[in-house]
Amino acid sequence: MSQSEELRVVIKFGDVEAEFSGSPEAVYRQVVSFMEKMLPTYSLAKKIAFSMDLRDLLEVFSDIFAYEKEEGLFFKMGLIGLKSASDAILFMALKKYLEYKLARVDNPSISSSELEVGLPAKKKTILNNLTKLAQMGLLRRLEKGDYAITSLGIKYLADKYSKQSVEKKE
Numbered sequence: 001m002s003q004s005e006e007l008r009v010v011i012k013f014g015d016v017e018a019e020f021s022g023s024p025e026a027v028y029r030q031v032v033s034f035m036e037k038m039l040p041t042y043s044l045a046k047k048i049a050f051s052m053d054l055r056d057l058l059e060v061f062s063d064i065f066a067y068e069k070e071e072g073l074f075f076k077m078g079l080i081g082l083k084s085a086s087d088a089i090l091f092m093a094l095k096k097y098l099e100y101k102l103a104r105v106d107n108p109s110i111s112s113s114e115l116e117v118g119l120p121a122k123k124k125t126i127l128n129n130l131t132k133l134a135q136m137g138l139l140r141r142l143e144k145g146d147y148a149i150t151s152l153g154i155k156y157l158a159d160k161y162s163k164q165s166v167e168k169k170e
Contacts, residue, residue, distance in 0.1 A: 006021055006022060006023070007021065007022065007023065007024045007027045008020070008021040008027075009021070009027055009031055011031065011034065011035075016038060018034050018038070020034070052154065052158070054098075054101045054102070057098060057101070057154070058098070060158050060162045061094070061098075061157075061158070061161070061162065063076065063077075063161075063162075064076060064077065064091065064161060065095065065098065067102075072099060072102070072104045073095055073098055073099050073102065073104065075091070075095070079091060079092070079118075079119060079120075085119070085121045085125050085126070085129050086129045086132065086133055086138075087157070087160070087161075088119050088121070089115055089119065089126065089129050089130065089133060089139075090133065090138060090139070090149060090153050090156070090157055091157065092110055092114070092115055092118050092119065093110050093139060093147060093148065093149040093153065094149050094153070094154060094157060096108060096109065096110040096114075096149075097148065097149050097154075107146075108148055108149075109142050109146035109147060109148040110146065110147055110148070111144075111145060111146050111147075112126055112127060112130060112145055112147075115130075130147055133147075133153070134147065136152075137150055137152045137153075138150060138152055138153035138156055139153055
């Protein structure tokens with residue numbers, strides 16, 4: 001088969017792109033195999049993907065956080081009003097993550113000492129909750145005892161505290 005008789009197929013579907021070339025029979029097998037394997041996986045992954053950019057996060061949590069140029073990000077409500085220390089810790093970790101995204105701090109992680117200063121809870125309570133939250137996958141433990149909020153932690157807070165979520169509960 002000469003190069004002029006070679007079949008070339010390019011498939012573009014969303015973010016997925018594939019190119020196949022060769023004999024018609026070989027290209028047919030490659031295309032069918034690609035479609036059977038990749039497209040259902042891609043479609044399923046797209047349906048279950050959780051992704052929030054900075055704008056989405058600020059919108060979802062607009063009842064919780066406010067921003068002022070000099071002060072930066074701050075809580076509109078007091079963390080004392082939250083029913084659980086775990087949620088307060090997650091909000092502190094989320095605040096640090098948002099400050100990082102807004103280029104106000106160099107690191108998105110939060111330390112237990114920062115939590116002790118920012119929360120009206122005992123050190124033992126904070127440490128016990130940090131362990132529990134890390135085991136649940138809502139926080140990720142980093143080097144030197146620092147913690148960072150995970151996508152699951154962000155989703156947990158969004159589901160529980162966003163405007164839409166609170167309105168549905170009422």
